[in-house]
Amino acid sequence: MFRPVFLWSDILLWAMVAGCIALAVYCRRQDYLRRAWRRVGESGVAMASATILAAFVSVGLLDSLHYQPRLPAQEGSSEVQYAPEVLSALDALVADLRLNKEKTYSAPLATHAFAKETMERDGVQTRDYPRLKWGGAHLEEVAGRDSDLARRAASGAFYGLLLWAVVVGVAVGWMALARGAPYGATCRTVWRPDTATTRPIAWRAVFVTLAVLCVIGGVTAAWAAGYHVFGTDKVGQDVLYLSLKSVRTALLIGTLTTLVTLPLAVALGLIAGFRGGWWDDAIQYLYTVLNSIPGVLLIAAMVLMMQVIIDTHPEWFETAAERADARLLALCFILGLTSWTGLCRLLRAETLKLRELDYVQAARAFGVGDARIMARHILPNLMHIVLIALVMDFSGLVLSEAVLSYIGIGVDSSMNSFGTMINAARLELSREPVVWWSLAAAFVLMLALVLAANLFADAVRDAFDPRFQWRARRILKKVAA
Amino acid sequence: MSGPDVRHVVEPLLDVRGLIAELDTPAGIARAVDGLDFEVRAGETMALLGESGCGKSMTAGALMRLLPDVGYIAGGSVKLAGRELTTLTEAQMRESRGSDMAMIFQEPATSLNPVLTVLQQIGEVLATHRGLRGAPARARALELLNAVGIPDAARRLDEYPFQFSGGMKQRAMIAMALAGEPRLLIADEPTTALDVTIQAQVLDLLARLQRERGMAVLLITHDLGVVARMAHQIGVMYAGQLIEQAPRAAFFTRPAHPYSKLLFDALPDAARHGRGELATIPGSVPPLTTAFTGCRLADRCPQAWSRCRDEAPAWHEAGEAQRVRCHLYDPAETARAAPTATAPSTVVADGRIEAGQARLLSVRDLKVHFPIRRGVLQRVVGHVRAVDGVSLDIRPGRTLALVGESGCGKTTVGKAILRLIEPTGGTVSLDGQDVGSLSRSALRSLRARMQMVFQDPYGSLNPRMRVGEIIGEGMGALQQGGDGMAVARLLEQVGLRADMADRYPHEFSGGQRQRIAIARSLAVQPALIVCDEPTSALDVSVQAQILNLLGRLQRDMGLAYLFITHNIAVVEHLAHDVAVMYLGRIVEIGSVDQVLGAPRHPYTKALLSAVPRADLDAATLPQKLTGDLPSPADPPSGCHFHPRCPRAQARCRTDVPVLEGHDGRQAVACWFAD
Amino acid sequence: MIAYIIRRLLYAIPILIGVNLITFLLFFVVNSPDDIARMQLGAKRVTPEAIEKWKAERGYDKPLVWNAAAPGVAKATDTILFDKSVRMFALDFGRADDGRDIALEIRSRMGPSLAIAIPTFILGLFVTVSFALLLVFFRNTALDVGGVVLCVAAMSISGLFYIIGGQYLVSKVWNLVPISGYSGGLDAGKFLILPVLISVVGGIGASARWYRTLFLEEINKDYVRTARAKGLSELHVLFRHVLKNAMIPILTGVVVVIPLLFMGSLLLESFFGIPGLGSYTIDAIGSQDFAVVRSMVFIGSVLYIVGLLLTDISYTLVDPRVRLK
């Protein structure tokens, strides 16, 4: 039926997923990591954000299973042929959105096009807004749109909640089994945990967020079956579909970049701080030089050069998807090359401090070698800084993708991303009436993603950074005099 | 000193009744101050005595209404000169702070604002509470600095705190506190961060100022010696409560509460000299989040019985003006009456090894100079002579104590011996082998013979490793096979349970951590352990446990110690020989009896007399040292001690005295020694 | 102190050389001048002669680092590396693809860039520091919590939306100021007010939150407790003690960008059609004018290094520990 396609970014992304799972297993075994993560889990905001992030990640992962569909066998030929376009599991899931295009702009949930057209009605030439090919095409009477929408919303919400109930029911059942508590009691403790004496994981926040997501998802899905929920863009593509496809790009930029940043920053920071002397001078020189070139300009220069390479070697890429993918990876690489310096400096400074600590001296007194001291005594005590930097960087990278794409040094223009969406849409703001929906869709999805990431990052920092102490539950009593 | 008769005449200046202060911590609500009652009269010093974490600083904070963000006063009343403080508005309270009551803190280094001059910081108080600005404020600030004994005060007014030494900073703090002319001065561990000679100066200053101004002083400290020197009234705190209140004389002749007695017994002291075991208080202070039912000491008290666990003791009279919170003093319990003194320290046969035996460690003319770099090209413009020609010997099974004030180079000597710092000159030989000339691999095998125990039990254990891994690391590194059995045996040897190997350091108290650190150094079966102030971060009761442990290990295993410390009492208790260091050089070295009993060097004498002793004769006038420790980057010429030495003569300024001993007396480096 | 500044100045030299090497690597080694010429000329016009002519016009017709054909010292000097580096250090940037002199262009565009950047910088610093102080003054209250949430939300919105939204609302819906454009003199005000406001508002979130953390860190220090024990009011403590100490880390981040204000803002200038260096850079990136991009990279680094120097000097002003050592 189809032939799987492994893009490089897919492979890296799935490898990162595997890495995260391995890390999770490792964290469970390390007492201090488990405790810190538990503190993250105790925060309702963090758990709600994590739920939203998980939703985005699932969209991104679905969009990272690529294949080429098989073309219908040609007459008389037994040769199997595959379509040139590369699709993903997400494309297959939302085939309706992808395939049902309009001619050009149409407003969200509209039944008619955005611009008037000359058409023939009853033999008379008139200029009017034509009906859409797909949006609301099932309606006999246009006036029935609102009640149709309401009906769909209700059933969508119902199915959403049903799904939610099943998921939550199973999850609570699993918890009850794990704790060996009766089902009813588990429900109660999840809903109304005893915060006075214990600090439980904030499952309620997860389930409430999940309920909201399920309802929104259900309603959107119900509407999307008959309308363009976010309208269509200039060439008539569904904006909801474009937004969903942009999620993967944002996630890739936010995570793959760390594959470059991390090894550079950790290795160089550690060596500079621990070895000192000549090593330290050289590494400090390197990052001061890199730092002194303003970030955007350095990225611009590198991207321009990368573009020259890609343009002068068209023979390297078989499909357009591969070329866009290569460009995306190169962008991540460039972003990584230009952004490791901050973390490296932090790690160097911390290593300098750790190096003088008594437990390192004690290890030296036993004659433990340098490499071993770095691996066992220094690195584990730096990990919280690395982790905090990673989660804090994520949202910054997602935001910078939009700006870079706007400047023209971002992802390939054929690739869906929030940046390309905004860039295409902003020119239409001068139209009368305004075409606002592409921007609005990009705005809402980006805000949801980045805000969730920022809130989650804050919770991670609070849990892992020893400097952020515990804050009081605000019950400061007045003087009882 | 205010006798009992005065007490009835003078109304208390500060009157605290049922004060409760709580902290909202991750572990729950901690009641750090629980129903405190006490009073302080004008001209009187009340000392609050207690181990770390018992709520002393929280009490001070509650009185000033300056609690941390998570803290609050949950009940009780505080009256200053008849005025209730707990119900004042914040604005009214501000007027009181700094004028009616002032406070000085433990860490002079961090308690002054680094970017404001001393004049600016004193001026703030003068402007707020005295309405003085400009020239009059400057004149007043100058008077204050003179009053606290800062030399060259006119120039110093415009300097920043970082240009002051530690003792000077604390004097400036005191001047600042005095600027508002307070009637009550709260001093929270005012000398804990200072050296003994400086501590003596600051304590004298406080006592003089109190006499002159008739201030009431609330002195918070953990040091019985400081209490003996300063206090009129004493309150002992334990786990948030006052458990004994007594006038000074009664407290030091007849401590009543079992805990107070234990504190005295745990103190290493010349009186019980002879390297016996110290009395220890088992266990540690219970967390303040506990909901106590019985006596808070019940788990650690040698005299506890069932009633102690079920019923919280009330106040009982234990003599004139002395009262305790202990069931033993309940008139109904007279049967148990007159509790016997706790186990006297047992004198253990001193495994003294005869002199003349081969030296284990021999250090000759050790020098460690740290370069000072300056200028465009980071040229070396001078050296910090942290260690400048130190020679010493240690024989197997013996303890040499290295004593001196902070910054004199003690730690550096220890680290240079282990080659954790490369020495600049001199030789160190262990078992006759020159440590300095060894190759890396040869050095490694020698590492098994010498180990180190560090000062800070929190910084010396990697928080990311299990105890078992920490102890096993040394064995592994030196190929001695660190298996679980060996780790378990070591843990038991230092008085911990074998199953603790799977835990992480943060689960242990300071004393337990220090035991783990000792187990780690024992893992490679060394002959010599360099102990760098192993007990200075610990409470008295826990210090006694560690000292006992070290003593026992020495007797059982024939270990030799180089014991670095500034605590003379510990030296008396533990050491065989003493070396006194001043500014990178040893000024006196000999056996404990000689050096501490009949010191010859002027510095040693001053040092010994500056140590506050926990007994009533503390009033003996110490031979005071003036001035501060000079910088080792720019040491005085000739005898380093001459700017502070009462006997200095012209020769001392030019010629460096050599370390010499005659007629079997201890060696001293002084031209005019006794 | 003089020695300190001289030392800092000497440090700058190897860094500038490093920057120059990196730009050289990027612009001449990653892709050879031939590659670039081929790309710029477009597939149709590529002939060996055209490439040679293109290179000769720009001075790219020499060997990269070693001219074996030249006599004596010229072996090393008559090369692209040497020629281009020396010209850079002499601030001779050559000509852009449209034939204009880059140095001249930069000089004329600095004014408009500064006209936006300086008000933005001053107003932004003032607003964010005040906002952060407000949050810290009301710490542990609902106001603080709300303020922090607001900051996080504000920093989660892409800068593009601030600009697009601001332009749309203020210029299009309310018609208060022209949507874009620029003129010299007093007239400039009406063109500048919107971009300045937008970038101040857009920057509040991240910086105010960062400053708040710095202030909170200071407020937990011992000397603040001392100041309170003196009976000083909370405001006095905040302004005289906390702010003065927190200025030290704040300066690190702030002073270093002052010289970079010359470079203008890429986004604002291009959205508002302001003829500054930011839009110049964007246009150069868009038209792949490598000579201009290379010049801007070099100028940016020089300005950054000047910023580092200023930071070091400003430390001596606020921190007596540095000044008096």
Ligand SMILES: Nc1ncnc2c1ncn2[C@@H]1O[C@H](COP(=O)(O)OP(=O)(O)OP(=O)(O)O)[C@@H](O)[C@H]1O
């Ligand atoms: N790495 C170093 N670089 C420069 N100076 C140093 C270094 N280590 C120590 N010093 C200086 O050497 C002197 C002696 O330091 P050392 O730590 O040995 O003193 P100490 O007697 O152990 O003090 P304390 O009782 O405070 O621990 C001090 O003046 C210190 O500032």
Ligand code: SF4
């Ligand atoms: S009440 Fe009991 S446990 Fe408490 S101190 Fe007295 S004897 Fe000991």
Ligand code: SF4
């Ligand atoms: S040599 Fe002189 S200055 Fe030094 S201790 Fe002896 S008498 Fe004092």
Ligand SMILES: [Mg+2]
């Ligand atoms: Mg020391």
